[in-house]
Amino acid sequence: MRKPVIVGNWKMNLGPKEAKNLLTEVKALDLDNSVEYGFCVPSIDLLVAKEVLEGTNINYGAENMYFEESGAFTGEISPAMLTEVKATYVIIGHSERRQYFKEDNELINKKVISALEHGLTPILCVGETLEEREANKEEEVVKEEVVKGFEGIKEADKVIIAYEPIWAIGTGKTASAEDADSMCAYIRKLIEELYGKESAEKIRIQYGGSMKPSNVKELLAKENIDGGLIGGASLKASDFEQLVNFKK
Numbered sequence: 125m126r127k128p129v130i131v132g133n134w135k136m137n138l139g140p141k142e143a144k145n146l147l148t149e150v151k152a153l154d155l156d157n158s159v160e161y162g163f164c165v166p167s168i169d170l171l172v173a174k175e176v177l178e179g180t181n182i183n184y185g186a187e188n189m190y191f192e193e194s195g196a197f198t199g200e201i202s203p204a205m206l207t208e209v210k211a212t213y214v215i216i217g218h219s220e221r222r223q224y225f226k227e228d229n230e231l232i233n234k235k236v237i238s239a240l241e242h243g244l245t246p247i248l249c250v251g252e253t254l255e256e257r258e259a260n261k262e263e264e265v266v267k268e269e270v271v272k273g274f275e276g277i278k279e280a281d282k283v284i285i286a287y288e289p290i291w292a293i294g295t296g297k298t299a300s301a302e303d304a305d306s307m308c309a310y311i312r313k314l315i316e317e318l319y320g321k322e323s324a325e326k327i328r329i330q331y332g333g334s335m336k337p338s339n340v341k342e343l344l345a346k347e348n349i350d351g352g353l354i355g356g357a358s359l360k361a362s363d364f365e366q367l368v369n370f371k372k
């Protein structure tokens with residue numbers, strides 16, 4: 125039985141003061157502990173997250189990292205810095221990083237390997253653009269992202285995969301629960317081909333793309349969707365509460 129995992133991605137929103145307010149509000153909520161949950165926050169908020177959340181069931185992590193240990197990489201943060209602040213997750217290869225910062229599968233793979241070596245849980249994002257879907261290329265694109273993203277990785281199920289159709293991110297358009305489930309099933313099949321049935325049954329695959337209180341139940345009722353990576357709806361405590369408490 126895979127434990128559902130709901131993770132917020134704040135993107136470039138909320139500075140330390142707002143972060144402290146929101147996390148303090150979330151900490152006071154009655155959240156379902158049969159679900160794993162947390163927030164990936166801008167790096168500048170990580171210390172605030174540690175201060176507010178350390179010792180609670182609310183995990184936290186980063187939205188990106190570089191794969192090197194330390195050195196002359198101006199503007200980057202390292203996996204060792206993330207473990208120092210007791211981060212759990214790190215999002216790797218979000219479509220916004222692929223699109224605006226030109227991250228490719230090779231770089232993303234190095235980041236996934238490095239995150240695992242440091243005991244972090246990478247949330248590897250994959251997904252197709254609208255043009256790719258309209259050209260029926262969604263499986264081809266996602267296959268390349270999964271196969272290249274997992275190159276050289278031994279323990280696949282230590283990674284969380286987020287299937288995020290790019291046309292559904294931040295647009296208010298959600299993939300239908302059937303389409304989202306069938307892509308998550310396809311990804312699970314790829315993992316089975318690469319790592320065998322046991323890993324495929326264990327690995328958690330989130331859906332991301334305008335997931336919100338009104339559609340969470342339908343999406344998470346699907347067999348292959350094990351949680352959500354949530355942008356907009358993770359910026360409000362009451363929305364996040366309804367997402368985590370989707371079983372209630």
Ligand code: PEP
Pocket residue numbers: 133135288292293294295296332333334335353354355356357
């Ligand atoms: C995301 O940031 O990964 C995301 C899915 O955003 P939103 O929920 O706003 O579509």
